[in-house]
Amino acid sequence: MSSNVVWHKHEVNKVTRADSLNQQPRVIWLTGLSGSGKSTMANLLEKKLHAQGKHTYLLDGDNIRHGLCGDLGFSDKDRVENIRRISEVAKLFVDAGVIVLTAFISPFQADRTFCRSLLSEGEFVEVFVDTPLEVCEQRDPKGLYKKARNGEIKHFTGIDSAYEAPSSPEIHLTYREEKAEETAERLFNLLLEKGLV
Ligand SMILES: Nc1ncnc2c1ncn2[C@@H]1O[C@H](COP(=O)(O)OS(=O)(=O)O)[C@@H](OP(=O)(O)O)[C@H]1O
Numbered sequence: 001m002s003s004n005v006v007w008h009k010h011e012v013n014k015v016t017r018a019d020s021l022n023q024q025p026r027v028i029w030l031t032g033l034s035g036s037g038k039s040t041m042a043n044l045l046e047k048k049l050h051a052q053g054k055h056t057y058l059l060d061g062d063n064i065r066h067g068l069c070g071d072l073g074f075s076d077k078d079r080v081e082n083i084r085r086i087s088e089v090a091k092l093f094v095d096a097g098v099i100v101l102t103a104f105i106s107p108f109q110a111d112r113t114f115c116r117s118l119l120s121e122g123e124f125v126e127v128f129v130d131t132p133l134e135v136c137e138q139r140d141p142k143g144l145y146k147k148a149r150n151g152e153i154k155h156f157t158g159i160d161s162a163y164e165a166p167s168s169p170e171i172h173l174t175y176r177e178e179k180a181e182e183t184a185e186r187l188f189n190l191l192l193e194k195g196l197v
């Protein structure tokens, strides 16, 4: 569609912006079922990074679907488009030097790989929030699983819509029965061990 459009190279660029913010920009991409804890983890992680003086931005599924992706539903096609747009936005934030946290179900491996492909080596950090469906359904923070089981919501992830678990995420956050703050601490330490925060 975008023919006859030429890319402009600017002198103030990703490297200079990251240098002036004194940080390594990245995308910390949380993926998992609804209710797995993506938003809770992203929020607590952002607080920790913010407290360290890092420049961050959190892109969250529910919020983005009110604006940028407000025209999209939950068919496979719309989910692909949702993640494509988010990926492009995340790339712009990385270009601005920011550490981006994302909290989307992002059920398809190909779409997560697409986001990875937009970024440089090491800039895409896939975090699998691996909370079992039974736990997510028991938590049911928004009452959506109940509605999905009653047939009030169609194409609900994990019920009648697919979720492709990451095969080799940078971080595999396994489930433990513990407080959210403890899980966030575990996540932070895993990122720290790998030099990703
Ligand atoms: N059918 C269906 N399936 C899954 N989720 C649904 C659905 N309908 C509404 N919701 C609510 O939308 C949130 C998921 O949006 P995402 O943008 O993360 O989804 S996706 O990545 O495009 O699959 C999801 O938020 P989280 O619970 O935070 O994951 C739900 O609150």
Ligand SMILES: Nc1ncnc2c1ncn2[C@@H]1O[C@H](COP(=O)(O)OP(=O)(O)O)[C@@H](O)[C@H]1O
Pocket (backbone or CB within 6 Å): 032, 033, 034, 035, 036, 037, 038, 039, 040, 041, 103, 139, 141, 176, 178, 179, 180, 181, 183
């Ligand atoms: N260890 C934990 N980690 C994350 N969330 C937890 C944990 N224990 C309980 N919860 C609760 O589970 C729910 C997870 O919901 P949310 O973060 O919105 O998930 P998602 O964004 O993946 O849909 C929240 O109500 C949160 O308080």
